Amino acid sequence: MITKMLNNGVEMPQLGFGVYQIPENETANAVYQAIKIGYRLIDTAIAYGNEEQTGLGIKRAIDEGVTNREELFVTTKLFIQHMGEENSQKAINDSLEKLGLEYLDLFLIHQPYGDIYGAWKALTSAQKSGKIRAVGVSNFDAAKLIEFVNMNGIAKPQVNQIEVNPWHQREIDLSYHVKNDVQLEAWAPFAEGRHDLFTNSVLMEIGDKYNKSVGQVVLRWLMQRGIVALAKSVRPERMAENIAIFDFELTPEDVDEIAKLNRDESAFFDHHNPAMVESFMERL
Known part of the structure; x- marks a missing residue:
């Protein structure tokens, strides 16, 4: 597995397995199967409600000798109810x-709301x-990341986990992450x-050239941009x-074609939408 060196010297696998929306009763086996297949980065969160099951899948893989703890890179995240130093x-x-x-291996602040500085x-x-081993944030756009890097007065985040896909390519955000x-x-x-x-059709045509699926093309595209990616499946x-x-490896021409697909908008929600922020604040 290819790794990325974080700014504190910790190595992080560039491709990982995420457990968001995996049913609780399927999570442990999904994590175990993912580790058995070769994934070493496992990503969960308090808000997903399946940390315990994720741990059971990890334990099974270690107990059966599939891997050891040192080979794994386990991530979870603090949700907004847990902001503030004591709560965190x-x-x-x-x-x-x-x-x-x-x-x-990595603990993230899940959303840019609440007492993130205390957290x-x-x-x-x-x-x-x-x-x-490493700390970071999630869903911080480039502007928020710059503010946080310069204002927290303690330490720079090692990682920021945000939505990136062919519809929301985040080229400007990526440039500021590299800069910082x-x-x-x-x-x-x-x-x-x-x-x-x-x-x-664009992604399928590129995949056909290499006998790869659309999903494989997308993940390879992210790898070549230097981005760590999370993939999810129970199969x-x-x-x-x-x-x-x-x-x-995708050619520069392939990458140019994928760049044309950018809509520069989230496929899910806008963190600057007042109604969305209001819904998060209600959870506090």
Whole structure:
């Protein structure tokens, strides 16, 4: 597995397995199967409600000798109810207990709302104590990231996880992440199939050239942009397909064609939409 070096010297696999929206009763087996197939980056979150099941899948893989803890890179995230230093400290310990782990490889602030600075103090304190290897944020656009990097007064995030896919390519955001030495990680690389992504003629034509699927083309496109990507499936055959992307390379012409698909808009929600922000605030 190809890795990316974070700004604190920690190595992170460039392709990972996400468990968002995987049913609770299927999560443990899905995580186990993903690790067995070759994934080493596993991504969950408090808000997903399946940390415990994710931990059970990890434990099974380790107990059966499929991998060891040192080979895995496990991520979870603080949701907005857990912002503030004291709340975040408790949530960090709760996540470690639910996952059955002595440390997390990456802990993110899930949304850019609430007392994110208090939460950041808790994360960086836990990092210093060895409970967390890398810390970061999620859903921070480039402007918010720049503010956070310059204002938190403690430490620079290692990672920012945001929506990136052919409909929302985030080229400007990527340039500022590179400038600030923060690793960009993509959630929803397939946009959950919205706007008929899996039958898009441009992506299908590129895939046909290499005998690859649309999903493989999208993941390879992200790899070549230096972005860490998360793929999700409960089907082992699809997990195996998604990870088989290191034996071909897109040409500059392919990349140019994909660039034309950019709509420069989220396939899900706008973090600047007042109604969306209001709904998040109601959860506080």
